[in-house]
Amino acid sequence: MIKKNNLKPAKLIKYYNLINFNLIYNNKAINRYIKDNFEISADKVNNLEKLKKSIQNINNCSLKDNAKNMVFSDGNPKSKIMLIGEAPGANEDEEGLPFVGRAGVLLDKMLSAINLNRGKVYISNIINYRPPENRKPTDEEIQRYLPFITKHIEIINPKILVLLGSTAMNALIGSEVVISKMRGKWIEKKFGNCKTSVIITFHPAFLMRQPAQKKMAWIDLKLIRDKKI
Numbered sequence: 001m002i003k004k005n006n007l008k009p010a011k012l013i014k015y016y017n018l019i020n021f022n023l024i025y026n027n028k029a030i031n032r033y034i035k036d037n038f039e040i041s042a043d044k045v046n047n048l049e050k051l052k053k054s055i056q057n058i059n060n061c062s063l064k065d066n067a068k069n070m071v072f073s074d075g076n077p078k079s080k081i082m083l084i085g086e087a088p089g090a091n092e093d094e095e096g097l098p099f100v101g102r103a104g105v106l107l108d109k110m111l112s113a114i115n116l117n118r119g120k121v122y123i124s125n126i127i128n129y130r131p132p133e134n135r136k137p138t139d140e141e142i143q144r145y146l147p148f149i150t151k152h153i154e155i156i157n158p159k160i161l162v163l164l165g166s167t168a169m170n171a172l173i174g175s176e177v178v179i180s181k182m183r184g185k186w187i188e189k190k191f192g193n194c195k196t197s198v199i200i201t202f203h204p205a206f207l208m209r210q211p212a213q214k215k216m217a218w219i220d221l222k223l224i225r226d227k228k229i
Contacts, residue, residue, distance in 0.1 A: 040077050047155045048077065055128050055148050063129035063141060069096035070129060073152075075122040080229045082158035082196075083107075084149065085203060086167040087127035089134050098123050103204040107164075110204065110217065114225035122156055124149065126171045142171050154192035159229040161189075161196045165203030173198070184220050186227075199223060 052072055058064055071088040074097045091101035099107045111117055127137045127145050137145075149171070153161065163169045166179045173187065179200060187198040201220035202213055 044077060044155060048073075051148065051151055051155065055145075058144070061129070061141075061144065063127065063131060063137075066132060067129040068093050071096055071098050071125060072128060073122060073124045074098050075118045076120060077122055077156060079120055079122045079156075080159040081116070081121045081162065081224070082153065082156050082160070083121055083123045083162045083164060084153075084168045084172070085123070085125045085164045087125050087137050088130040090130065093130035098125050099204070103208065106204040106208060110221060113218070114221050122158065124152055126168050137167060142167070146171055150191050153196070154194045157194045158196050160224060160227055161198045162224060163198060163200045165206060168203075169200045173200070183216065184223060186223070197227065199227075 052070070055072070056070060064070075067088070071092045075083075085098060088098065089101050089103070091104070092098055098104070108117070111121060126149050127141060128148065131137050131141070163172060169177065169179055169182060172191075173182065173189070179202065183200045183202065185199070187200075189196060189198050199220060202210075202217050207214050207217055
């Protein structure tokens, strides 16, 4: 028996667009970053895909073994502003995207306050797999994933690098510094061939626990807004 297609024409068109029907029999490599009008170069596409595969091929990692999804990135890979958080939580592990839980809602509000959104920034984490019970990553785990986030920064090549929280700060700036003294200051730093201006601010999850610190985060946000890129 032949099944009757009950989809209306408009829905059918939308369905074919969703499954990239016109690309199914195309031999050219698909640029998976063509969305929201930010197509990126073939080199950047290839480098990001290679990086993804390298992370997926990590061996002997309990985080990877226990996670549902790898959380790689979100946002615009052409952006000159890159944000780096700590590690995925339960919502992020479920959806495979960074900052989609309650902390992500606050991050979106923080970005909106300085006329930014996920189409204008690029977001990733120090760790790509969720630590059990949302615990803080261990030093060993951070060191294991550090080469990957360093390479990620080099590929994106941002002019501004925003480190969200002490874990990102300690991993990329140094374990001897404390966030209360380092936040709100510009630091010039190189990651491979990428020379960028780094600023540290509080992680949205911390601000949810300590709302009194939002006034300090607002100062940091204004510095990002006013930075010329």
